[in-house]
Structures are given as C-alpha cells and as structure tokens.
Amino acid sequence: MTAPASDDGARALGPLVGDLDRFLAEDLGRRPSLHRAAGDVPVPLTLDDVDELLTRRSLRAPAFRLVQDGASLPRSSYTRTGRIGGVTVSDLPDTGRVLELVARGATLVLQGLHRYWPPVTALCRALEDASSHPVQANAYLTPPGNRGLDVHHDTHDVLALQLAGRKHWVVHEPAVVAPLPSQSWSSDRHEPGPLVLDTELTPGDCLYLPRGTPHAAETVDELSLHLTIGIRAVTWFDVLRRAVDRAAEVPAFREALPAGFADDPSALADELAARLADAAAWLGKVDVPALADEVIAGFRSSQLPRLDGQLRRLLSLDAVDDATVVRRRRDVHVRTVSGDDRVELVLADRTVAFPVAVAPELDELLSGRAVRVGGLDRLDAEGRLVLVRRLVREGVLAAEADAARDRDSDGGDRAGA
Structure with a gap:
C-alpha cells in the first residue's frame, strides 16, 4: 500500500x-x-534559534515548559504576567x-x-x-x-x-x-x-x-x-471504530438491553452472541469506499492549514486577469467529487461547490500545469475570472510567480549539523 x-x-x-x-x-x-x-x-x-525563541519571541505557555528529575516544574515558577492589547496574561516566559x-x-x-x-x-x-x-x-x-x-x-x-x-x-x-x-x-x-x-x-x-x-x-x-x-499513527482500530460508529444509524442496535439482563448472565450471553452475529453481518455490508473517504478526510482535517503566502495573494486578487498564468499550489490536497449538477472540491477543512458546467476548466486548473486564464476560452471573460479568482481565494491556485516562490521554498533549513 x-x-x-x-x-x-x-x-x-x-x-x-x-x-x-x-x-x-x-x-x-x-x-x-x-x-x-x-x-x-x-x-x-x-x-541560537532556541535563544531567540526564548528571549525575543515572547512564547506563551504551554509552547514551553520546564522539566526536572522526570517531573514538570510548576508553571508559576518560570512564567510572568504581562499585558497584550490591554489584556493581562500570565503565561509569558x-x-x-x-x-x-x-x-x-x-x-x-x-x-x-x-x-x-x-x-x-x-x-x-x-x-x-x-x-x-x-x-x-x-x-x-x-x-x-x-x-x-x-x-x-x-x-x-x-x-x-x-x-x-x-x-x-x-x-x-x-x-x-x-x-x-x-x-x-x-x-x-x-x-x-x-x-x-x-x-x-x-x-x-x-x-x-x-x-x-x-x-x-x-x-x-x-x-x-x-x-x-x-x-501519531492512524490505526486499523481507528478505522474499525469509525465503521462501528455507523451502527448508530441502525435502529436494532439502538434498542435497550432486556429488562433484568443483569440478573441472568447466561441469557444475556446468548442474546449477545446473536446480536454480535448480526453486527458482523452488518459490518460486512458497510459502504467501504465511503468509509475510506471518511478516513482520508479525517487525516486531512487534522493537518495544519497550508496557506503560506495567502495574504499577498488575496490582496492582489483584483490583478488576476486574462494574461495571468496560474498553477495549482503543489502543497494543497484537493479531491473532486462529481454529481449530476455540481462538482465539489474537497479540501482539508471545507468543501467548495461549482456548477458541473465548469468541470473541464476545473480539471485543467487542477492538473498542476501552468494555465493562462485567457486560455479558458470556453467560458466568457467574466466567468473564467470568477472561477480562477475563487480558486485563488480558496488557496488552491497561485499566480505563476507565487507558485514558483512556493516551489523554491525549502522551509528555511540550514545546512551543517
């Protein structure tokens, strides 16, 4: 796999x-x-980075803590009170x-x-x-x-x-x-x-x-x-728990145990065996593709948003025109789900819907290739600008200069351990 x-x-x-x-x-x-x-x-x-974080960045607990002899020291022994924007805080270093x-x-x-x-x-x-x-x-x-x-x-x-x-x-x-x-x-x-x-x-x-x-x-x-x-591993136990959670949709599994069950362990065991057999049969009919999508969506939603450089892109959104060349941002995960009348873009933390009529343009824009906005000529000028600007606003596309900046970025690592 x-x-x-x-x-x-x-x-x-x-x-x-x-x-x-x-x-x-x-x-x-x-x-x-x-x-x-x-x-x-x-x-x-x-x-030097640790020194900077501690002395010049005003970290706030619990972003830092102290441990001695295997135990955490009381936060009050190494934090102080200060004011930020008129609000008193007590977790500064x-x-x-x-x-x-x-x-x-x-x-x-x-x-x-x-x-x-x-x-x-x-x-x-x-x-x-x-x-x-x-x-x-x-x-x-x-x-x-x-x-x-x-x-x-x-x-x-x-x-x-x-x-x-x-x-x-x-x-x-x-x-x-x-x-x-x-x-x-x-x-x-x-x-x-x-x-x-x-x-x-x-x-x-x-x-x-x-x-x-x-x-x-x-x-x-x-x-x-x-x-x-x-x-933090996503385990098969996590997947099984998601599957079993769907049993809440089945009325038979929401029924109460029979009155007096605590007084007759043998009868309860017999009934339990029958119910578990029913549950196993039901589990074998779970919508596996939908469950797989749910597991993937759960992982994606746990990730931090990848919006590096998005402020600059939003502030220059009006400058996007037919001459602009855009490209899908390489670090953004997007999945498309097609319906009868719309196409949904599934992002890490939200779903964005578009008319099914623009599906070919979405395929082109999400391909990873450089696309000139004016080249989307199956749409009229207003339609293609609305589409591209929406995708830029959602953090999916970047103008080519920004995309190149993303590709060249290495996260700021320094060589030489």
Whole structure:
C-alpha cells in the first residue's frame, strides 16, 4: 500500500532516515532504526534559534515548559504576567528565571514547534505527506549529566534528531506491541524486554523508535539539544471504530438491553452472541469506499492549514486577469467529487461547490500545469475570472510567480549539523 515517496519528501527526509521508500516500507511501525549523519545535514533548530525563541519571541505557555528529575516544574515558577492589547496574561516566559532553572539542571521543552517554527513545520509537512499520519514536534534542551524519564514507551512513533551536543540512548524490545494512546507505559504493569541498542547520538544522527519501544536517554558531559518528531499513527482500530460508529444509524442496535439482563448472565450471553452475529453481518455490508473517504478526510482535517503566502495573494486578487498564468499550489490536497449538477472540491477543512458546467476548466486548473486564464476560452471573460479568482481565494491556485516562490521554498533549513 506504500506509494513511492515524492522527490521533495526524499530530499527533506533523506538526511534523517536514509532511503525514504525503504524507511516507509521496512521500518515505519515495525522496527527501530538508526541513521548516522552523512555530510551536511539540515538543521531545523539551532541553539541560537532556541535563544531567540526564548528571549525575543515572547512564547506563551504551554509552547514551553520546564522539566526536572522526570517531573514538570510548576508553571508559576518560570512564567510572568504581562499585558497584550490591554489584556493581562500570565503565561509569558520569565526569561531570567527560565535560564536560571536550566543552569541548575532543568530541561527546557519547546512544544508544538511544527506550528510556529518554519524549518520544523516544513520537515513535519514532508513526513505527513510521505506517511499519511499526523506529525508533531517538540525540542528538548538538556544540561550536561541529566536524564529525562526512566525507561518507558511512547504511544506514538518517534524520530529523535540530535541537533547539538551528545545524548546516550538505551532501547529495549517492546513490552506492548503497537500500544494505543490509552495503553501508556506503567512501571507497575510493564517490564522492558531485552536491550537491543545502546548508543550515543551526535549532531545529525537520527534514531527512529516505533510506538511501544521502551527507551531512556541522558546527556553525557555536555549540553544536548534534540528534536523529537512524533508520528501519531492512524490505526486499523481507528478505522474499525469509525465503521462501528455507523451502527448508530441502525435502529436494532439502538434498542435497550432486556429488562433484568443483569440478573441472568447466561441469557444475556446468548442474546449477545446473536446480536454480535448480526453486527458482523452488518459490518460486512458497510459502504467501504465511503468509509475510506471518511478516513482520508479525517487525516486531512487534522493537518495544519497550508496557506503560506495567502495574504499577498488575496490582496492582489483584483490583478488576476486574462494574461495571468496560474498553477495549482503543489502543497494543497484537493479531491473532486462529481454529481449530476455540481462538482465539489474537497479540501482539508471545507468543501467548495461549482456548477458541473465548469468541470473541464476545473480539471485543467487542477492538473498542476501552468494555465493562462485567457486560455479558458470556453467560458466568457467574466466567468473564467470568477472561477480562477475563487480558486485563488480558496488557496488552491497561485499566480505563476507565487507558485514558483512556493516551489523554491525549502522551509528555511540550514545546512551543517
């Protein structure tokens, strides 16, 4: 089922995982892997960047937090009150206090970097596009000689990219295979399996751990900065739950259990067996293509909007005329659904309807090829301008100069780990 990775994805993710197609087919969700730095490695976050985020960007908690001895420090111990637009807020960083606590051994965690730091955003987008699973990112700045959590597993896959300093990792065989979010690690219930990896990461090295892989990490004799990219897998359990949710549409499955069911376990078991047989038969008749569309739509709606440069496009919308050359934006996912009298464009967060009469023009405009607006001459001048401007406004098309700018953008990565 794994489709070949795009050239853009391979270029962005190759320094982290090596051959991207091999990683997706053989490692993702299956086994740990370690990719050592080779040559110049993109650096999506540097120590200077962390300094800027902390001292000049006015982050607000929970975009940052502090952890020490495996526990989060009280937010009040490192935040301050300030006013923004006449509103008092109490979650701004007390920068001096944060720096003091880090100097005393606390780990600074920058959370949700995929939302606000462009190089990390670009990396996470590439991984989302390649894997079709939601991706997030945190960074961890840890003083020398400190250990984070004891051995534990995560309920999401992890790519740990070492950015500065060194960190020692131990990795064990899973105690729980592919745990769901509700199956988090508990030292009372779980014991790590045999040790499978004992290694030190240096800048540019990247360690992949499938969810459920017990691990622990600690700094050695110098400060460490690493980026943790989390992959929140869409599972077959998620799909099954979506399918079962449709049972609410069947009156028989909405009926109450018989009166007195709690007093007759044997009778309940017999009835339950019959009802489960009915449910299995019903499940076999579920509209599979519609369910597949729903699963895909669920993933797309989880992605952050891709509206880079849209403000400029909206402000210059009136300048779009017959001489304008437009192209579908390469990072926007669009699916068309044709009906008797209209064509729907299904975007990540909304559906846009057009008359079926413009279906040929939509096909041309969504092809990825450069299209001169005046070349859509099956429509009159007003009609083609209305159509193209609407697609620009929805973030689907860009004028060729903007599209070229999108193609040339690399998310701002810096080379040289």
